[in-house]
Amino acid sequence: MLHLELEPKPDKTTLLFTNTRSHAERWYQAILGAKPDWAKTTALHHGSLDQEERHRVEGDIKSGILRLVVSTSSLDLGVDFPPVQDVIQIGSAKSVARAIQRAGRAYHRPGEDTRVRLCPTNVMEILEASAVREAIQDGVIEERAPRHKPLDVLVQFMLNSAFDEGFDPVELLAQVRSAYSFRTVTDDEFIWALQFIRSGGSLAAYSEFRKVELDGGRYRFASPSLAREHRMNIGTISSDSSVVVQMRGGKRLGMIDEAFVAKLRPGHVIQFAGRTVEFVQARDMVAYVKPARQRHSLATVWTGTVFPLSVPLSRYLRENVEYLLQAAQGAAPRSSEVASLLPIAKIQLARSGIPTARQTLVEACRTGEGHHLFVYTWEGLSVNEGLGHLAAYRLARLSPNTIAVSATNHGFELLASEPPGSPEVVREALTAVDDLDADIQGSFNYPELAKRAFRDIARVAGLIRQGLPSAHKSARHLHMSSSLLFDVFREYEPHHPLLMQAYCEVRELQLELDRLRAVMQRIADHEFLYVPITRLTPFAFPLYTERIRSRLSTEKFERRIARLQREVFD
Amino acid sequence: MRILVRGESFELLCERCLFWPSQSLLVVADSHFGKAETFQQRGLWLPSAPIQQDLSVLSSLTKRLSVRNLLFLGDLVHSLAGVTEDIVRAFATWVTGYPGRIEMVIGNHDAGLAKRWPTAWNSVKLSECVRIGDFLFQHQPPGELTQDRGFHWAGHVHPVITLDRGPDRIRLPAFIISDSLGLLPAFSRLAGGFEVSPSAHDRVFVVGKQDVYAV
Numbered sequence: 001m002l003h004l005e006l007e008p009k010p011d012k013t014t015l016l017f018t019n020t021r022s023h024a025e026r027w028y029q030a031i032l033g034a035k036p037d038w039a040k041t042t043a044l045h046h047g048s049l050d051q052e053e054r055h056r057v058e059g060d061i062k063s064g065i066l067r068l069v070v071s072t073s074s075l076d077l078g079v080d081f082p083p084v085q086d087v088i089q090i091g092s093a094k095s096v097a098r099a100i101q102r103a104g105r106a107y108h109r110p111g112e113d114t115r116v117r118l119c120p121t122n123v124m125e126i127l128e129a130s131a132v133r134e135a136i137q138d139g140v141i142e143e144r145a146p147r148h149k150p151l152d153v154l155v156q157f158m159l160n161s162a163f164d165e166g167f168d169p170v171e172l173l174a175q176v177r178s179a180y181s182f183r184t185v186t187d188d189e190f191i192w193a194l195q196f197i198r199s200g201g202s203l204a205a206y207s208e209f210r211k212v213e214l215d216g217g218r219y220r221f222a223s224p225s226l227a228r229e230h231r232m233n234i235g236t237i238s239s240d241s242s243v244v245v246q247m248r249g250g251k252r253l254g255m256i257d258e259a260f261v262a263k264l265r266p267g268h269v270i271q272f273a274g275r276t277v278e279f280v281q282a283r284d285m286v287a288y289v290k291p292a293r294q295r296h297s298l299a300t301v302w303t304g305t306v307f308p309l310s311v312p313l314s315r316y317l318r319e320n321v322e323y324l325l326q327a328a329q330g331a332a333p334r335s336s337e338v339a340s341l342l343p344i345a346k347i348q349l350a351r352s353g354i355p356t357a358r359q360t361l362v363e364a365c366r367t368g369e370g371h372h373l374f375v376y377t378w379e380g381l382s383v384n385e386g387l388g389h390l391a392a393y394r395l396a397r398l399s400p401n402t403i404a405v406s407a408t409n410h411g412f413e414l415l416a417s418e419p420p421g422s423p424e425v426v427r428e429a430l431t432a433v434d435d436l437d438a439d440i441q442g443s444f445n446y447p448e449l450a451k452r453a454f455r456d457i458a459r460v461a462g463l464i465r466q467g468l469p470s471a472h473k474s475a476r477h478l479h480m481s482s483s484l485l486f487d488v489f490r491e492y493e494p495h496h497p498l499l500m501q502a503y504c505e506v507r508e509l510q511l512e513l514d515r516l517r518a519v520m521q522r523i524a525d526h527e528f529l530y531v532p533i534t535r536l537t538p539f540a541f542p543l544y545t546e547r548i549r550s551r552l553s554t555e556k557f558e559r560r561i562a563r564l565q566r567e568v569f570d
Numbered sequence: 571m572r573i574l575v576r577g578e579s580f581e582l583l584c585e586r587c588l589f590w591p592s593q594s595l596l597v598v599a600d601s602h603f604g605k606a607e608t609f610q611q612r613g614l615w616l617p618s619a620p621i622q623q624d625l626s627v628l629s630s631l632t633k634r635l636s637v638r639n640l641l642f643l644g645d646l647v648h649s650l651a652g653v654t655e656d657i658v659r660a661f662a663t664w665v666t667g668y669p670g671r672i673e674m675v676i677g678n679h680d681a682g683l684a685k686r687w688p689t690a691w692n693s694v695k696l697s698e699c700v701r702i703g704d705f706l707f708q709h710q711p712p713g714e715l716t717q718d719r720g721f722h723w724a725g726h727v728h729p730v731i732t733l734d735r736g737p738d739r740i741r742l743p744a745f746i747i748s749d750s751l752g753l754l755p756a757f758s759r760l761a762g763g764f765e766v767s768p769s770a771h772d773r774v775f776v777v778g779k780q781d782v783y784a785v
Binding site: 196200201202204205206207208209210211222226229230463464465478479480481483484485488489491492493 | 606607608609610611612613614615616617618619652654656741759760762763
């Protein structure tokens with residue numbers, strides 16, 4: 001259990017940042033559970049709360065009423081809040097930029113230092129804290145790679161320009177090219193987009209299409225109702241299809257994922273907006289709830305992104321792992337974090353090994369569950385997922401095997417029913433870059449990933465409508481799921497540019513194939529440290545728990561983790 | 571796939587239709603003709619799957635099975651606005667060329683069309699519900715309180731089932747058969763689907779490319 005000094009001081013506001021909305025809800029509840037008398041001076045803030053509630057909290061921070069605010073990235077940006085003086089980050093921020101941004105919420109005068117306290121949620125996050133500090137000292141920060149001419153955004157921008165008097169295509173093209181991401185848009189691409197909004201696409205397939213029309217050299221909406229409907233769909237931030245959460249006969253609390261609501265049954269109790277409420281029913285895109293008597297509740301889950309470890313932070317983290325090795329071998333610890341991890345580093349070294357920045361560590365062991373391989377890259381979740389599935393696919397192809405993959409930001413575990421092969425075979429599976437594209441396609445359900453990427457693209461380009469709560473019933477016959485649309489396009493227009501964009505985003509943004517390739521090259525250059533282990537090591541512990549987390553109910557999970565913790569760390 | 575329902579033999583076809591051999595009856599639910607056109611008129615991108623494609627499927631089916639009676643189980647069209655001249659003409663040509671009887675029960679999407687029924691389609695007989703012996707054919711499944719002891723065949727729901735086999739998740743149209751109700755999948759491939767959770771005694775059949783499979 002964590003012990004955090006949280007005693008708020010008068011005239012001072014503390015911001016407690018978490019990485020997900022779920023965690024924010026749980027921390028808020030847990031804090032008030034321990035300190036019920038803080039209720040009046042403690043608040044919750046995240047992007048799925050009702051706007052009115054968020055504005056109220058922001059106002060209360062400014063006017064200094066609040067002592068403690070539990071929040072997600074929703075308070076990262078925007079205005080500075082003068083009374084905020086203390087910032088606590090739960091878990092690692094996973095990127096240097098985010099850590100700086102969050103620290104920046106604290107009150108400071110120019111030239112004065114700000115402090116952020118990092119509260120790690122697992123052992124490796126202690127080391128991440130040290131890596132973040134070194135990166136900041138070296139002035140290293142993540143680059144923000146601009147997106148490369150996303151066509152969905154181009155289409156929406158054109159439609160946004162088609163209100164009222166509409167646009168002149170030549171003027172608009174010049175304007176489009178003045179944006180960095182679109183500076184290389186070709187005439188062909190621009191003309192495709194013009195045709196797309198004017199005639200839908202090929203004339204044969206879109207004989208009835210009406211959206212914008214060309215009139216006197218300008219493109220404008222073909223009717224006021226088409227313009228009005230587009231206005232309701234402007235924006236590029238898409239959340240999963242959301243449902244309003246409302247108290248029965250009263251206040252709106254915020255938004256919740258449709259997919260989560262679908263799993264709820266009347267009587268289920270959830271934590272939402274800092275309250276414990278009972279689900280009554282869902283009707284017309286509203287989930288009705290009432291105050292709950294019972295205390296035991298489900299944590300509300302939003303499908304959001306897990307922050308992947310950034311590229312520079314990964315590099316600093318691998319160096320810190322080497323510092324850990326040096327300390328475990330007797331050198332003076334380089335930082336207080338390394339010092340605090342010394343006992344654990346010694347266990348790790350005794351049972352297995354700690355890699356230098358020029359080595360790759362793979363641990364192998366056999367349990368009643370099967371054959372485990374733990375591979376450590378410290379390269380972020382998407383690379384670990386990609387490499388894990390790729391290696392599993394290749395190993396199972398060499399000899400029949402069933403292999404489960406679970407990945408975290410630090411590494412991945414392969415759990416195989418049969419022996420996965422010699423160290424050389426494993427190394428080959430992790431490093432061979434020939435046929436990488438084909439093997440990636442084989443190891444992932446590619447169309448399924450593309451389908452998910454297409455959902456956002458379809459929404460931004462206006463292919464499907466956002467849920468309009470008021471116009472719901474009348475518009476029902478115009479409802480189309482992005483997944484069906486994806487299938488229809490794949491059948492009738494397989495080379496549709498927006499489909500191509502979906503595949504491209506899967507490769508570049510989701511699987512981060514360039515980064516994956518670089519990591520494989522690095523492992524190939526590295527010394528390969530393949531260590532058979534007989535007991536689970538401290539490094540393996542988070543990977544192991546990640547896999548069983550998805551299988552067990554919370555209660556069983558916690559009991560099992562407690563037992564494991566004793567086995568690993570005592 | 572042949573199944574027995576109340577002693578009668580029915581055939582579940584991978585063309586997403588139901589065939590009743592002893593009556594030489596082919597049942598087609600939720601064809602939603604003109605759906606893409608309806609979307610296009612409202613500025614939404616949905617490529618037209620030519621109605622000819624759907625009609626030629628029906629032609630080959632009716633020939634292969636020597637179908638004497640054809641029944642559209644509602645939602646023949648998606649909306650009145652989507653019924654373009656091309657669609658009126660194409661369906662009229664098909665109806666004229668078909669030698670058997672054509673009947674149709676009116677679905678919720680057909681409401682507008684039923685009031686302005688194209689004269690070229692006049693040989694199609696319209697009704698709210700069709701009863702043959704112990705079997706009732708209507709667009710929407712009856713409510714739970716229905717007193718009728720007959721077996722209901724219905725469309726409207728567009729049932730689909732997701733088969734979850736590890737990483738291979740696949741969503742397929744389905745026939746769902748319970749004690750007193752049989753749900754047909756939508757004939758239209760643009761229709762989309764509603765994920766149903768059948769109860770333990772329901773018989774579930776998913777529609778693949780080549781065949782229908784019991785689950």
